[in-house]
Amino acid sequence: MADPIFHIKDAYFFEVPRFLYPSGRENAKDFPNVWVKLDKDFQDQQAREIQEEYTGSAELPSIEDWHHWQHAGNSHANFAAPYYQYVESLEHPPEDQAWKTVVAEHSSAEYIESYKESATWNAEKIEDYNFHLSGKILIPQPFGTLRNLHEQESGFAISKFMVIEVFLAVLLLFVFGRLSKKVRNGEPVKGKLANFCESFLLFIRDDVARPSIGSDADFHHGHDDHGDDGHHDHGPPTYHIADRITPILWTLFLFILGCNLTGMIPWVSSPTGVLAVTAALATGTFVTTVIAGSIMHKPIGFWLNQIPSMELSFVLALIIKPMLWVIEVAGLFIKHGVLAVRLLANLVAGHLVLLSLMGLGMAAANLGAGGYYSIAGVSIIGSTALSCLELFVAFLQAYVFTLLSALFIGAAMHHH
Amino acid sequence: MKNNRLSFSFLILAVTVFAIHQSGISTHAADADAGSEAHAEDGHGHDGHDDEHAADSHGDDGHGDSHGGGHGHDESNLVHGNASTGLKDILEFKPDLAVFSLLVFTLLVLALWKFAFGPIISGLNAREQNIQSQIATAKEAAGKAEAMLADYEAKLANAANEANEIVAEGRRDAETTRDRIVAEAEEAAQREKERAINEIEIAKNAALQAVAEQATDMAVGLAGDIIGSELDRDDHEQLIQQALSNLDG
Numbered sequence: 001m002a003d004p005i006f007h008i009k010d011a012y013f014f015e016v017p018r019f020l021y022p023s024g025r026e027n028a029k030d031f032p033n034v035w036v037k038l039d040k041d042f043q044d045q046q047a048r049e050i051q052e053e054y055t056g057s058a059e060l061p062s063i064e065d066w067h068h069w070q071h072a073g074n075s076h077a078n079f080a081a082p083y084y085q086y087v088e089s090l091e092h093p094p095e096d097q098a099w100k101t102v103v104a105e106h107s108s109a110e111y112i113e114s115y116k117e118s119a120t121w122n123a124e125k126i127e128d129y130n131f132h133l134s135g136k137i138l139i140p141q142p143f144g145t146l147r148n149l150h151e152q153e154s155g156f157a158i159s160k161f162m163v164i165e166v167f168l169a170v171l172l173l174f175v176f177g178r179l180s181k182k183v184r185n186g187e188p189v190k191g192k193l194a195n196f197c198e199s200f201l202l203f204i205r206d207d208v209a210r211p212s213i214g215s216d217a218d219f220h221h222g223h224d225d226h227g228d229d230g231h232h233d234h235g236p237p238t239y240h241i242a243d244r245i246t247p248i249l250w251t252l253f254l255f256i257l258g259c260n261l262t263g264m265i266p267w268v269s270s271p272t273g274v275l276a277v278t279a280a281l282a283t284g285t286f287v288t289t290v291i292a293g294s295i296m297h298k299p300i301g302f303w304l305n306q307i308p309s310m311e312l313s314f315v316l317a318l319i320i321k322p323m324l325w326v327i328e329v330a331g332l333f334i335k336h337g338v339l340a341v342r343l344l345a346n347l348v349a350g351h352l353v354l355l356s357l358m359g360l361g362m363a364a365a366n367l368g369a370g371g372y373y374s375i376a377g378v379s380i381i382g383s384t385a386l387s388c389l390e391l392f393v394a395f396l397q398a399y400v401f402t403l404l405s406a407l408f409i410g411a412a413m414h415h416h
Numbered sequence: 417m418k419n420n421r422l423s424f425s426f427l428i429l430a431v432t433v434f435a436i437h438q439s440g441i442s443t444h445a446a447d448a449d450a451g452s453e454a455h456a457e458d459g460h461g462h463d464g465h466d467d468e469h470a471a472d473s474h475g476d477d478g479h480g481d482s483h484g485g486g487h488g489h490d491e492s493n494l495v496h497g498n499a500s501t502g503l504k505d506i507l508e509f510k511p512d513l514a515v516f517s518l519l520v521f522t523l524l525v526l527a528l529w530k531f532a533f534g535p536i537i538s539g540l541n542a543r544e545q546n547i548q549s550q551i552a553t554a555k556e557a558a559g560k561a562e563a564m565l566a567d568y569e570a571k572l573a574n575a576a577n578e579a580n581e582i583v584a585e586g587r588r589d590a591e592t593t594r595d596r597i598v599a600e601a602e603e604a605a606q607r608e609k610e611r612a613i614n615e616i617e618i619a620k621n622a623a624l625q626a627v628a629e630q631a632t633d634m635a636v637g638l639a640g641d642i643i644g645s646e647l648d649r650d651d652h653e654q655l656i657q658q659a660l661s662n663l664d665g
Contacts, residue, residue: 003496005504009506077501079491079497080497080498125492129492129494132495136495147498148494148496149494149495151500152512157512159510159512159513165517165520169523169524169527173524173531173532176528176533180535180536180539183535183536183543184536185539185542186539187543201540205540243541246537247537250528251529276510276513277513277514280514280517283514283518284518284522348506
């Protein structure tokens with residue numbers, strides 16, 4: 001069974017049950033380049049031709065050595081690795097221009113295409129390959145090439161998570177664009193969906209953004225001692241400054257929630273289950289923190305503001321304040337980093353537990369009917385219960401990420 | 417009802433387990449094992465060539481042995497072929513995906529701000545201001561109404577007092593009038609009585625005079641008859657006076 005980690009990580013295809021998307025490719029021409037260049041026959045021909053056409057002085061290893069290398073070890077680490085990669089992994093790989101040229105020639109798209117034209121694969125192999133490609137909807141790659149169906153090699157390769165993210169972005173734009181038309185005139189919205197969407201926005205604004213960032217009064221005389229607790233402001237407090245940050249928090253919450261929830265849809269997975277996406281989102285928060293802080297305190301003031309204000313004698317301040325500044329600035333980076341890791345860890349942990357429960361049922365498929373049905377029953381009940389938990393975690397982590405972002409941004413905007 | 421639901425749930429569960437069993441066999445066969453019976457069951461007819469694969473891999477320093485238990489390595493599955501070391505790393509960081517995600521997120525923030533959230537923020541604020549001004553208006557109206565109510569209540573209380581006053585005054589007037597009338601009536605009655613008494617007195621006196629005169633005349637007459645002498649006028653007068661004073665006495 002494939003490593004369960006592949007169900008969490010990004011890929012360059014969407015996976016559905018085999019019968020929904022059977023592969024009926026008939027000859028080598030019909031297979032994608034990424035598949036062909038991992039094919040044994042292709043790689044053997046490629047290796048032979050590289051050996052023949054290499055004009056440099058270095059001694060190239062034999063094809064048998066390469067085959068041994070491919071199958072060495074228990075983890076299949078070198079499975080389907082091409083000959084030139086083996087050569088380059090050696091202690092003294094050829095570094096001359098001739099080598100680079102011959103490798104480039106024999107790994108180019110044109111080379112693969114020409115092989116596909118001439119190759120005659122036997123029916124057995126094609127049937128085998130079709131079996132493995134069934135249920136895999138490959139994403140077209142006009143801007144890049146792949147190393148395998150999970151890894152990119154060169155250029156810009158469009159991955160599954162990228163497609164999901166763009167889809168979510170379009171969905172959010174559509175849903176909330178429609179909502180904005182209803183809310184725009186200041187009338188209360190009508191309709192279940194509109195009220196549902198609006199309740200999210202109001203929750204984030206009233207319970208996350210405004211309390212974390214504070215009212216306008218907090219910014220104007222929040223830290224000066226007026227002695228009258230700012231009670232000269234009659235009427236309800238205003239939140240014009242907080243409202244400028246609220247759309248970012250709204251987007252954060254909805255985007256993260258969307259990314260978390262796609263993991264609950266069969267055959268789709270969560271973009272927030274990989275570090276790249278959570279790190280990008282945390283970067284979004286960090287950039288907002290820095291920009292919002294810089295607008296409130298000027299760019300230099302923002303960085304100086306990282307030191308908490310203390311009553312210290314001049315000499316002590318000279319020693320302690322720089323050290324504190326270093327710690328606080330490091331903390332600024334660390335807490336945004338932790339933001340990314342927290343979301344990632346929660347999502348991955350949930351998916352892994354679900355996968356292991358499902359895997360239990362799958363692994364029991366070879367047992368007798370009695371053993372299978374009892375284990376699969378447990379597996380399904382457990383998966384259902386954990387899916388409910390996952391659903392909760394999806395909302396909770398989106399909320400936590402947004403709340404912490406709001407607190408970080410709010411802290412950067414106020415005086416310490 | 418509850419029992420029905422419970423048994424329905426179990427039915428669904430059973431169907432699901434069975435369905436997964438079916439697909440489980442094929443998935444398992446597909447992903448995992450070269451040369452397992454399940455693979456052959458799937459109608460792929462792979463027996464011969466799976467053996468060939470098995471032979472291939474077993475030929476090389478026994479690596480096939482290390483994957484016993486049906487978890488052999490399928491040489492025809494190129495999905496993860498030529499994997500780099502980061503492939504199975506759960507913390508692998510893909511820069512292209514990160515940059516792309518940040519880009520999508522940034523564009524989404526800007527687009528939503530422009531087309532959705534900006535209008536929504538101002539719409540919500542407008543709505544809140546509406547509500548606040550409506551509340552203020554309502555409060556003002558309520559205050560006014562309260563003042564009016566107090567005013568009317570005061571007026572109503574005044575009117576009741578006035579009415580009471582009027583009634584009391586009427587009663588007082590009536591009483592005075594009654595007293596006066598009674599007093600007058602009493603006075604008049606008294607006068608009538610007195611007058612009547614006077615008249616009676618006069619009538620009595622006159623009657624007595626008449627009786628006395630007649631009696632005197634009769635007595636004189638009788639006496640004259642008896643004594644045969646006539647009384648002169650003066651004697652007459654004297655006798656009357658005598659009789660009267662006797663009567664009086």
